[in-house]
Structures are given as C-alpha cells and as structure tokens.
Amino acid sequence: MIALLKRDLVLAFRAGGGFGLGLAFFLIVTVLVPFSVGPQSALLSSIAPGVLWLGALLACLLSLDRLLALDWEDGTLDLLATAPLPLESVVTMKALAHWLTTGLPLVLAAPVLGVLLNLPAPGFVWLVVSLLLGTPALSVVGTFGAALTVGLKRGGLLLSLLVLPLYVPTLIFGAEVARRGAAGMEVATPLLMLAGITAAAIALLPFASAAVLRVNLR
Amino acid sequence: MTISTRLNALWEYANPRKFLALTERVLPALWVLTAVTLVGGLVWGFFFTPDDYKQGSTVKIIYIHVPSAFLATSVWFMMLVTSLVWLIRRHHVSALAARAAAPVGTVMTLIALITGAIWGQPMWGTWWEWDPRLTSFLVLFLFYLGYMALWEAIEDGDTAADLTSVLCLVGSVFAVLSRYAVYFWNQGLHQGASVLRAGAVSGTDTEEKVSNVYAYPLLLCLLGFGLLFVTLVFYRTGTEIRARRIKALMARERANG
Numbered sequence: 286m287i288a289l290l291k292r293d294l295v296l297a298f299r300a301g302g303g304f305g306l307g308l309a310f311f312l313i314v315t316v317l318v319p320f321s322v323g324p325q326s327a328l329l330s331s332i333a334p335g336v337l338w339l340g341a342l343l344a345c346l347l348s349l350d351r352l353l354a355l356d357w358e359d360g361t362l363d364l365l366a367t368a369p370l371p372l373e374s375v376v377t378m379k380a381l382a383h384w385l386t387t388g389l390p391l392v393l394a395a396p397v398l399g400v401l402l403n404l405p406a407p408g409f410v411w412l413v414v415s416l417l418l419g420t421p422a423l424s425v426v427g428t429f430g431a432a433l434t435v436g437l438k439r440g441g442l443l444l445s446l447l448v449l450p451l452y453v454p455t456l457i458f459g460a461e462v463a464r465r466g467a468a469g470m471e472v473a474t475p476l477l478m479l480a481g482i483t484a485a486a487i488a489l490l491p492f493a494s495a496a497v498l499r500v501n502l503r
Numbered sequence: 504m505t506i507s508t509r510l511n512a513l514w515e516y517a518n519p520r521k522f523l524a525l526t527e528r529v530l531p532a533l534w535v536l537t538a539v540t541l542v543g544g545l546v547w548g549f550f551f552t553p554d555d556y557k558q559g560s561t562v563k564i565i566y567i568h569v570p571s572a573f574l575a576t577s578v579w580f581m582m583l584v585t586s587l588v589w590l591i592r593r594h595h596v597s598a599l600a601a602r603a604a605a606p607v608g609t610v611m612t613l614i615a616l617i618t619g620a621i622w623g624q625p626m627w628g629t630w631w632e633w634d635p636r637l638t639s640f641l642v643l644f645l646f647y648l649g650y651m652a653l654w655e656a657i658e659d660g661d662t663a664a665d666l667t668s669v670l671c672l673v674g675s676v677f678a679v680l681s682r683y684a685v686y687f688w689n690q691g692l693h694q695g696a697s698v699l700r701a702g703a704v705s706g707t708d709t710e711e712k713v714s715n716v717y718a719y720p721l722l723l724c725l726l727g728f729g730l731l732f733v734t735l736v737f738y739r740t741g742t743e744i745r746a747r748r749i750k751a752l753m754a755r756e757r758a759n760g
Contacts, residue, residue, distance in 0.1 A: 429673065433653065433666055443649075443656050447670065450645040451677045454684040461688060475687070482680065493673050500665040 286374050289365075293382035296355075307344040307387045308394055314340040315398040326403045333402035334412060334463030340398075341391045341416055342452055345423040348387050349448065350441045352379060352431040353498075362435070366502050372495040380421075380428040380491070388420030404467060411466020415479060419459035422483040425490050426451045432494040436501045454482055517594035519744045526737040533737065537730040544723030552717055564622040566721060570728035572615035575643060578608030578732065582650075583675050586668035596740065598664035599747070601671065602654055603739035607732055609647040616640055639682040646674050660747065 318336050319329060356362045365375050395416055396409050404412065430448035434440030458479040465472045516522045548566035582601045589598040619637065620630045631637065653670055657663035 433670060434656075436662075437656055440656070443652055446645075446652050447649040450642055450649055450681070451674070453642055454677060454680040457681075457684040457688045478684070478687070490673070493669055497666055497669050500662055500669075503662075 286370065286378055289370070289375065289378045290382055293379065294385060297382065297386040305390070307348045308390050310347050311340045311344040311391055311394060312398065314343065315401060318402065330403040330405055330467075333399060333404040334408055334467050335460050336402060337395050337398060337404070337412060338416070338419075338456060338460040338463055341388075341395060341420065342423060342456055344391055345387055345420065345427060346445055346448060346452075348383065349427040349431050350434075350444055352383050352428060353435045354431070354440070357435045362498070363502060366499070372498055373491045376428055376432060376494040376498060377487075377491045380424045380487075380494075383428065384421050384424040388416075388424050392416040392420060405469075407469050408463060408467030411472055412463045415459045415462035415466070415476070418462075418476070418479050418483055419455050422455045422479075422486045423452060425483075425486045425494075426455070429490050429494045429497070432498040432501065435498065455479065458482065514592075514594075517592070517596050519596055522596045523741055523744060526741050530734065530737055530741075533730065533734040537727060537734050540723055540730055541727030544720050544725075544727045548717070548720035548724060552720060558626060561622060561625050562717065564618050565717060566724045568615060568618040568622060569721060570725045571611045571618065572640070573725060574728050574732055575608060575612040575615050575640065578604050578611060579643065579646070579675070579678070581736075582608070582671055586671040589664055590668050590672075595664075595747075596744070598668065599743040600736055600740045601667070602664075603743055604732075604736050605647060605651050605654070607735050607739075609644065609651065611728075611732075612640060612644045612647060616644065635682075635686045635688075638685045639678075642681045642685070643678060646678055650674065 315336065318332075322328060322332070353362065356365070366372055368375075392413060395412055396404075399409055399412055427448055430444050430451070433447060434444045437443065458475045461475040462472050462479060465475065516525055545566055549563055552563070554560045554562065582604050585597045585601040585604070588594060589601070616637070619640075623632065624630050650667060650670060653667050654663055657666060
C-alpha cells in the first residue's frame, strides 16, 4: 500500500503528472471572481468563503479524470486488480494520493487567496479547518466517479455530471462552516456534519469504488 | 407459506418471456384505465371544483404539481429497489425496468419544478426561491440526469446495468443527505422566514391544508399519475427487452456469416 502511494505521489510530482494544475486553476478562478462581480470589498468579503469553497471543489474535479485513466491506459490497473492487495485498498490509496497532491495544496493556498477576496479575519481559521475536513470527502467521492467512468472514451464531461451532485452535501456544510466562521457565528453543528460526511465517505465509498472498478475491469 | 409462495410466483416475471406475456395482456387495459382516471381526475379538478377564496383558480395547479412531485421521488425509490434486485438476483428485467423508469422520473421532476414555478409566481411573487424543497428537487433532477447519461454512455448492456445500479445506490444515499443538508442550509440563511410556510402549501402535507373539495379529485389524479407511470414503465421495459433481443439476433446473424 505504501509503495503504491509512493509511486502515485512520485508520478504526480514529476513533470507531466499535472501536479499544480489544480492549484493554478484555483488561483485563476479566484482572481477572475472580482472581475465578474466588481471590486467592492464588502461584497467580496461576504462571498469569499463560498467562492473559495467552490473554487477548491472545481479544482478537485478538474484533476479527477487523470486519477485512474492513466493507470487504465497503460494496464497498471489490470495488474493491481490481480495483485494480492485488495482493490478496496488500491482505491483508498488512489484517493489518498489525489488528496495529498490536490486537496492539501488547495487547503494551504486557500488562506492566501482569502486575502485577495478580503475574507474577514475570523474566517481564515474556519476556512482552513473546513477545507481540511471536507476535501478528503471530495477526493473519495471523486475516486468513485473516476472508477465509474474509467472505461469510457470521453468520460471527462460525464464524470463532472455524475460527481457534482454527489458533492452537494459536502459543499453545503463546508461552505456553511466557512461562512459562519467568517461572520463570527457558532460553527459546531455544520462542522460536525461535515466531519461525519467525510468519515462516512472514507469508510464506505471505497467498497463502491472497488465494486464498479471490478465491473469495469471484467 | 402462502406469502412466500406468492413472492416466489412474483419472481416468475423476472423471466423476460413471462414478463412480456403478462404486460402484453394487461397493457391495453392499463392504457384505458390510466386515460380514464387521469382525464376524469383532471376534468373533475379543473372544471368541477370552486376557485379558492384566496388563490383563485391557480389552486388548480395542485392537480398536476402534487402528483408529479410525488412520482418524482417514488420513481427514484422504485429504481433503487430494481437496482438492488439486479445486483442481488441478476434479473435483466429488473435492470431494464430501472432504465425505463428513469426518463419518466426525470420528466416528472421537471413537471413538478415547472408547475411549481408557475404556481409560485402569482402566489409568492417569484418564479424561483431557494426554498429547501425546491432545491432538493433540483438536486434530484441532476441525479436523474447523471443516471441516464451513464446508461447512454456505456455500450455493453450488463456493464451499464451494474454501474448504474451502484450509482443509484450511492446516489440515493447522497440524495437523502443533500435533502437534509439543504434544509439545514436554508434555515441558516432565512431564520424564521415565511418561505418555509409557503413551501408547505406547495408541498406534500396536503391533508392538513387542502379541503376535501380539492382532496378527492387530487387523489384521483394521484392514482392516474401512478397508473400512467406503471403503464409507461411496462411499455418501455417491453421495448427495451425487444431491443435487446433484436441486438442479440443480429449478433447471431453476423456470427453465422
């Protein structure tokens, strides 16, 4: 498992792995928002938590179609499926690698971009906390979507269509935490719900991902 | 014992041939029954009930809005059950019935949303409000779209059935999650707003709200919509089975040269 994780991380960091692409996308979306809604700082600071969450979510989505497709094309997935390692662990490691290369950098970049959008001071902590708790769910759900569409020729757009509705609860609670945090309100309830969704997704979804991957590999 | 033998008898219809034989026999009657109840319920509702003292004639949107909304959710539930049956017992009819039901459910969700907007305009003064119930229906609509798109995208029938079934199971969990998340989200925005009360008028708690003058034709319309759904699913499943057969026959022809 560790070897698989290391391999995925190395592949992601080397040139052509697409590492940083999500980060750059996140940056560009955040920079474009003031152009589209206007430069009033009051407006920007009120929408900042939502925009940052949406940007992070879309950046996560952008890198999903590479998650399994490359391994599918060169036959690595077939080998992994016949390896003694259960497929459930394989998809969990894939999701973890995706989170480490996409989710974690987004979490770290979010406060910097929060400055650009004039995020209120108490919001920074809760933005980071909510993203830290929420992005693993995005990766795990995304892995499920990637496993569903891995065999398809033009799966990219379909992947978005399938995964985006599944992101709704995570987005609602995650953005709610950030928004309430920015407004200086109580955050415990949405925070617990967000953590619950993430924990349940990590615990249960790998089984669904492995099941659909087996169907696709058959 | 009798119940279990009856249930076992139900599985007989998992055989496509038996299913086709049954549906061919009952479909004409079902079409007639659907037409009668639907036309009867709608005519009764539209022409033989008084206008509401407050809402005027717009109250009559209820006869389309409530049944379609009711079907929108129950169709998804039916797809969930048939997907489970496919995953556990591998009956092709079950998977094809789920496929046949999906467009019906999508259209019902769309009808519920559109009639809701038409109703909401004169009543709430807005076409759209991010009310929890409206929002969760919109999310349900997206789930339907994704489900159908996945069916269309995969060429191999059994693979498509497997993948869409798993998607339906996972999607159901997330749809329920979204529904409660949306309730939470909106209350966070509109503390004590009147939208929630207004939402109750359009929503499912009709028994407390709607007087019997409207309730009886509404029940008939609900029955009519339900029958329409059963009829369409039988019809469409039959079409799917035949399409499969034609494909198999053509493949056999090609193989024989």
